[in-house]
Every structure is written in C-alpha cells, then in structure tokens.
Amino acid sequence: MNTNVIKIAALGLAAALLPSVAFAHPGLDHLGGVAHGFAHPLFGFDHVFAMVTVGLLAFKLGGRALWLLPASFVLVMAGGGALGAAGIAVPFVEVGIAASLIALGAIVASGVAMPVALAVGMVGFFAVFHGHAHGAEMPQDVSGLSYAFGFMAATALLHVGGIGLGFAIGKVGDRLGTAAVRTAGGVVAAAGVGLLSGII
Template sequence: MSLRLLRPALGLAAALVPSVAFAHPGHADAVGFVSGFGHPVGGLDHVLAMVLVGVFAFQLGGRALWLVPAAFVAVMAAGGALGMAGVEVPFVEAGIAISIIALGAAVAFGVRAPAAVAMAMVGLFAIFHGHAHSAEAPETAAGAAYAAGFMLATALLHAAGVGFGFLIGKVSETRGPIVTRVAGAAAGLAGVAILVGAL
C-alpha cells in the first residue's frame, strides 16, 4: 500500500478546513466549532468507532479507502440534522456501542465487503453518532459551526485509522495484518464493555 493512497482520506479532512479557516465567526460560531470538534474526540466510544472506520477502509483498500469514511461523515451530518431538529432516534447509545463491536469484528476478521456494503454499514452507524453529537450540543453553540467541528474531528479520526493501518503494515509486512486484527478485536471487546456499562 503506497503513501499516495492516503491522499483521498487526508483530502476529505482538508476539504472541510476552508470554510472554517476563512470564516470570521462570531462568539457563538467559535464556541460551536470548538464544542463540535471536541465532542467526537472527547468520548472513547466515538474515538474507537471512528478510528475503526478508517482501519476498516484501509483493509478494504481501493476506492473504499475514501468512500467508506466519506459515507460515514455524510450520513453522520444527516443524523446530526435529525438531532438538531428534535427528531428522536431510538437506541442511540446502544447503536454507538454496537457500531464499535461490529466494526471491531469486521477489522478483526478481515471482512472483505464490497465498498457499497461497507458504506451502508458505516452509514447506519453514523446516524447514531451524528444524532448523539447534535443532541448534546450546548445551547450557546451555533448549529452550522458545531456541525463543522464534529465533521472535521470525525474526518481526522478516520484519517488516523487509515494512517494506523498504513503504519502497522509498513512496520511488518507479515505481522502488520495480525496486529491490526488484534487491535480490532480489542476495540470490539471495549465496545461490549461500553454496551453493558462496564466502561
């Protein structure tokens, strides 16, 4: 796997930066963006799921390397819009924990799903993550800035997952896949612990 395959994932994260970098936000926008950015990185459940999306995309390779993370971010934004509109989504916390378990299992077992199937799977889980992000938004946060924050943080976590897969593969061509699969299994077990309230 060459370094040029990381470009689509990193490009996804970079594509979200211009609207943030060139805006002149007011106080609510600034608070919203920082709060939004902090939400995904502030919870172990979100970090595990989003990094796993990147690792899963890396394992699939090809177009899935950028399509799978892009699908997650896009559908997560839709889930966030549902939360901001006050639309209830049942079993959000359970859905987040199950996303970690399922993604961890996919990585651990080296599942070779077609890109469309992988996109549908991560998209389903993204609804729960997006809804959780927006439902927990501070009242003082500007909605668009908050959404931009959690979308950028998510894209960066996906890129970290892709980078993890790439680096582990480079450290050892033979043991890299084993290390990645063990990490997926460990993350999946953490998801079980989160689901039962032990973590």
C-alpha cells in the same frame, strides 16, 4: 523491529489521538461552535474508537474504500446530527454506538473481505447514531452550522488517523501487520461489548 516503522506507527497513532489531548481541558465555554463541535467526538472513547476503526476498515478494503467509507460516514453523520439538534428522536442511540464498535471491530479483527458497497451501507447506518449523539448535545448558544462543521472535521481527522495507522502498521510486514490490525479490531469490539453491558 525497524525504528522507522516504530516512528511511522507513533505518528499515525498521534494523528488519531492528539486532538483529544489538545481539547482535554476546561474552558470550552467561551469558544465558538466550531470548537465545541470539534471537541465533542474527541471526549468519548466510543466515538474515537469507532472513527479510527472506520479508517482502519477503509485501509483494509483499500481502493475507493479509502475515501468512500470516511466520506459516507461524515455525510450521513451530519444528517444524524441534524436530527439530534432538532430534537427528533432516534431509538437506541447508545445501543447503536456500542454496536458500531462491536461490528466494526469484529470485521477488522476477522479479516473478512466484505464488498465496499456493504461496508458503505454499514458505516452509514452507524453514522446516524453517532451523529444524533453529537447533535442532541449541541449547546444552545452556538451556531448549528459551525458546530456541525466542527464535529465533521474532527471525525474526518480521526478517519485519516485510522487510515494512517493502518498504513503504518502495514509497514511492519504482511504477517505481523495483519495480526496487529486484527488485534486492534478485537480491542475495539471488546470495548463495544463492555460499553453495551455497562462494564465500561
């Protein structure tokens, strides 16, 4: 494999995972709402996997999906976050989060070419659950707006990381790159099954 391809793939993966490393230490209590919000999606593998997979799906669909899917997810997630912060219940949040991994991962793994409008609707549906989880766990002593900005920024960064990872994998070549993307989708779907069944 070309060393340049390996470097590009490593950079794409780093873009997706580096924020979680940067915030994976104690001491967030003294930081503001932006830092708390930014850290929240990065502490759970379920959120990280889902966000990166949205980016991979956006890459796979291409065209306007490259911005429509991430933008739809982030905007709808903000609404879900507002519900969670306000204490308005959304049923089956944890199930919805696990289901997002299964569905998004399976679609990427299968290589199915779905309409962009359907993909936007699907990621928007799952964004409600992820957003609600973020909002429900917002610390009481931080600004809701700054907290929301933080988790929206982290989510967007993870989407960009997923898109970058897709482009990096694509540099490997059509056959090998497609196999790698599908394998990544399969891993995410399996993680969702593990989460839903309580194994993980």
